[in-house]
Amino acid sequence: xxxxxxxxxxRIAFAACCALILFYLLLPTLLVFPISLGGDPYIRFPPRxxxxxxxxxxxxxxxxxxxxxxxxxxxxxxxxxxxxIGTAASIAMARGSFPGRRLLGVIVLAPLIxxxxxxxxxxxxxxxxxxLVGTTAGFVAAHCVLAVPYVVLMTSxxxxxxxxxxxxxxLNCGASRWRAxxxxxxxxxxxxxxxxxxxAFLTSxxxxxxxxxxxxxxxxTITRKIFEDVDFNLTPVIAAVSVVFVLVTVALMVxxxxxxxxxxxx
Numbered sequence: 001x002x003x004x005x006x007x008x009x010x011r012i013a014f015a016a017c018c019a020l021i022l023f024y025l026l027l028p029t030l031l032v033f034p035i036s037l038g039g040d041p042y043i044r045f046p047p048r049x050x051x052x053x054x055x056x057x058x059x060x061x062x063x064x065x066x067x068x069x070x071x072x073x074x075x076x077x078x079x080x081x082x083x084x085i086g087t088a089a090s091i092a093m094a095r096g097s098f099p100g101r102r103l104l105g106v107i108v109l110a111p112l113i114x115x116x117x118x119x120x121x122x123x124x125x126x127x128x129x130x131x132l133v134g135t136t137a138g139f140v141a142a143h144c145v146l147a148v149p150y151v152v153l154m155t156s157x158x159x160x161x162x163x164x165x166x167x168x169x170x171l172n173c174g175a176s177r178w179r180a181x182x183x184x185x186x187x188x189x190x191x192x193x194x195x196x197x198x199x200a201f202l203t204s205x206x207x208x209x210x211x212x213x214x215x216x217x218x219x220x221t222i223t224r225k226i227f228e229d230v231d232f233n234l235t236p237v238i239a240a241v242s243v244v245f246v247l248v249t250v251a252l253m254v255x256x257x258x259x260x261x262x263x264x265x266x
Contacts, residue, residue: 029246036239043236054240064241067225071205074136074221078143078204083197085144086151091185093152094159095167105152112149119145120213127214134216142214143204150203151196158192159185198256202249 031045036054038047058064086108092098093105111119123142124133132138162185170180186193208223215224222241229238 032239032242032246036236036243038236038239041235043234043239054236057235057237058240058244061237064222064225064237067220067222070219071222074139074143075201075205077136077140078147079197079201081140082144082147082151082200083193086148086196086200087155087186087189087193089148090152090155090159091181094156095164108152109149111146116146116207116209120210123210124213133214134219136219138214139211139219139221142210143207144200146207146210147200147203150199151193154192154196154199155189158189162188194256198252201252205248206245 034047035043035045037050037052038044039049039051039053040047089104089108093101093108123145127133127138127142132141166188167180167184170184171177175183206223207221208227211221211224212227215221220228222245226238226241229235
């Protein structure tokens with residue numbers, strides 16, 4: 001009986017500790033919500049009165065809209081190209097036996113451990129002579145460098161759970177390698193591919209350091225616009241934009257989670 005009470009007390013204490021840590025991690029994000037509703041023309045917590053005017057200011061400001069649509073366009077293109085590249089690289093490294101396979105894996109995952117400021121400097125010096133700074137192609141190429149590793153990780157984990165004998169069975173039945181890949185392998189790893197695409201989208205949409213280095217005068221991402229306003233125009237509009245960021249991220253994660261559950265049930 002004392003052992004049972006001790007175990008129960010430990011579980012309660014452990015759960016309370018985890019809840020406190022989670023609350024501490026979420027607190028900065030949660031504070032943004034009431035700040036975005038404040039009626040004062042500056043950031044204040046707690047707000048003295050509530051208003052939705054700052055959301056209206058965000059959606060009605062042409063500069064904010066342009067930055068938001070540009071970031072969405074770059075994120076969507078990055079997700080598409082990164083998913084294609086990362087999935088192909090994962091299949092090659094998981095199923096191939098070519099020389100340098102391990103070195104390729106290290107190179108692909110290197111951006112995860114390389115400081116973003118180093119990546120940003122390298123990309124700027126590469127893009128500037130080519131005229132890619134501030135262009136859509138430059139942003140997509142730069143963000144793909146950062147997003148492909150996440151796709152590789154997600155799809156590699158999904159491939160690890162696929163029995164290679166299923167692909168061999170398809171080949172023995174007369175299917176070509178492309179048909180076996182398209183009709184057997186890809187449907188089995190589709191949840192991992194979808195998760196990788198989500199991470200690629202969020203990596204691009206949330207990227208700040210690289211975007212600062214390769215942004216031009218006309219094309220600005222929403223993250224650069226936020227940091228510019230923090231320096232020169234600190235109003236609750238920034239909090240409203242941050243709330244939209246959080247809601248979009250949560251909605252995407254919920255959508256992908258529901259999609260993955262539906263695929264598994266199907």
